[in-house]
Amino acid sequence: MIAPREYDLYWSQLENSDFFLLSIYILVSVIPFVNAIREKTSIALAMVLSLLLVMFVRFTFSILELDFNEIHFFSLYPFIADDPTQIHRFLTSAWLHADWIHVLSNILVIGLVGVPLEQRLGAKRWLLVYFLGFIGGNLAWVASHPDSINPAIGASGAAFGLLGAYMACWPNDEIEFPLLFFIRAWPIWIIVFVRLGLEIYQIYVIQEGTSGDTNIAHMAHIGGFFMAFILARFIAKGGPSLLDSDESYNNTTNPTEAKRIIAKRNLGELIGDPWEIAGKPLEGNAKWILWNLKEQGDELETRQAWLEELAENTICPICNGEVKLFEKDENYSLICSINDDHLFWP
Numbered sequence: 001m002i003a004p005r006e007y008d009l010y011w012s013q014l015e016n017s018d019f020f021l022l023s024i025y026i027l028v029s030v031i032p033f034v035n036a037i038r039e040k041t042s043i044a045l046a047m048v049l050s051l052l053l054v055m056f057v058r059f060t061f062s063i064l065e066l067d068f069n070e071i072h073f074f075s076l077y078p079f080i081a082d083d084p085t086q087i088h089r090f091l092t093s094a095w096l097h098a099d100w101i102h103v104l105s106n107i108l109v110i111g112l113v114g115v116p117l118e119q120r121l122g123a124k125r126w127l128l129v130y131f132l133g134f135i136g137g138n139l140a141w142v143a144s145h146p147d148s149i150n151p152a153i154g155a156s157g158a159a160f161g162l163l164g165a166y167m168a169c170w171p172n173d174e175i176e177f178p179l180l181f182f183i184r185a186w187p188i189w190i191i192v193f194v195r196l197g198l199e200i201y202q203i204y205v206i207q208e209g210t211s212g213d214t215n216i217a218h219m220a221h222i223g224g225f226f227m228a229f230i231l232a233r234f235i236a237k238g239g240p241s242l243l244d245s246d247e248s249y250n251n252t253t254n255p256t257e258a259k260r261i262i263a264k265r266n267l268g269e270l271i272g273d274p275w276e277i278a279g280k281p282l283e284g285n286a287k288w289i290l291w292n293l294k295e296q297g298d299e300l301e302t303r304q305a306w307l308e309e310l311a312e313n314t315i316c317p318i319c320n321g322e323v324k325l326f327e328k329d330e331n332y333s334l335i336c337s338i339n340d341d342h343l344f345w346p
Contacts (some may be wrong), residue, residue, distance in 0.1 A: 016097035021061065021068040028053040029095055036123075040329065043123040044114035047130065048107045051155060054095045068192045070096060075151030078142045094134040096153040108178070109159035113191075115176050117166050120241040120344060128235055133161015133224040140223020151276045152217055157224030160195075167192045169236045169243055240266065263300060263330035268346030278317035286313040304332045318342035 035048035061068060074092035081089070097103035118126040137157015142156045166173065166188045174185040179194055200217045236243055268291065275282050282290055293306035304325075311323045311334055321338035336342035 007109045020067060021066060022073070024057055025054060025070065025074075025095075026207070028057055042115055042118060043126055044110060046301050047114065048111050051095060051097070051103055051107055051110070055097055055100065058096070061123045071151050071153065075153045076142070077151055078145050078148040081138075081142045081146075090135055090138050093138065093151075093153050094158055097155070098153065099268075102154055108161045110155065110160065112175060113159075113162045113166060113188075117162055118171065119172075120170060120239070121165075121236055122240050125235050125239050126294045129161060129165040129228050129232060130158050132231055133158035133164070133228045136161060136227020137217070137220035137224030139221040139227075141217050144219045152220065154217070154220075156217065159221045160199075160221045160225040161228035163188070163192050163195060164225035164227070165232035165235070168229045168232040170241070192225075196222075198306055199225075266331055267300075267303065267331070268299055268331065268333065270346050272345075274343055274345050275314070275317045280317045282314065286310065289313055300330060307332050307334055310334060316343050 031051040032046040032053065033043065035041070036043050043252040051231050052097065058070060061070075061210040074089065074096055076089040078084075097106065114126070114130070117129070121129065134155060137160065138152065140157075141152050171187065171189040171192075173188050175188065175191075176183065177186050177191055179186050179191055199218050201220045202216070203222070206218070233243060272283070273290070281287070289306060289309045293303070293310060297303040297306055308325055311325050314323050314334075315321065316323055316336040319336065319338055319342055321336050321342070323334050323343065324337045326333045326335045326340075326344075333344055333346060335344050
């Protein structure tokens with residue numbers, strides 16, 4: 001058995017070339033998220049790309065026979081899990097996979113289940129659920145195998161965490177998923193019933209000794225599922241979608257359409273009049289544009305068009321500065337170009 005201190009010494013013996021290879025792993029894992037934030041695209045799909053890129057780098061390094069043991073540095077070894085200097089392993093192990101089948105089986109769930117769940121939760125809440133999944137999975141594996149010297153890797157706990165969160169909040173949502181030899185829209189509760197049932201069965205046959213040896217961390221799958229399941233409803237409160245709601249738009253698997261529906265749901269109220277409140281009521285053409293905005297601004301494109309017109313025909317009611325259009329998640333508002341504390345409406 002390798003003592004924890006030997007891991008610290010090995011880190012200190014890294015050469016410049018090792019740090020270069022290490023930086024490649026970090027770079028390819030982070031770039032998809034930077035791009036998703038910049039382009040306002042799906043974080044779930046960014047996670048899929050991040051996992052694929054890391055696996056591609058592992059594959060490339062092995063082909064080139066580069067001497068860098070990423071499993072040694074990043075995987076979770078239960079027997080040193082209580083060492084504070086090794087805490088990073090609870091995070092980094094979720095980006096490593098044993099082979100292409102391992103990573104593809106995880107991204108299948110992350111993509112098909114994660115995208116509609118992100119539409120329900122929003123990106124930040126989705127990331128929190130994802131992290132709870134793999135942290136819960138790692139904790140369950142360490143607790144059940146505290147003395148193991150075998151490395152634990154993979155995002156399976158996170159994938160099951162997504163299923164757990166979906167089951168806790170919107171069990172009747174239907175998503176396209178390969179199950180029971182069919183690819184069709186299945187309710188979440190059926191997907192969970194089958195996938196979680198198989199995991200529990202596998203644990204049972206292993207305990208009974210009727211199953212052969214396996215390197216699959218079934219206990220981590222169970223831990224990830226229940227960690228997210230228990231906490232998901234608290235996380236989902238205040239998100240884009242109401243808990244337990246069964247509106248038809250929540251069952252769509254078209255990310256673009258779902259994003260539009262959520263944006264429309266989050267349209268700001270066209271109540272009040274910042275210029276009237278400031279004692280500078282609009283007149284003439286600007287007043288006419290404001291009236292049309294309030295009458296017709298219940299659709300995304302219509303609201304955007306009238307807000308653009310209003311921005312060109314008004315000034316800030318506080319400082320008389322230029323008014324410009326501000327967009328976030330397909331929702332538009334008017335803001336003061338000098339200080340958005342002066343004007344941010346609606």
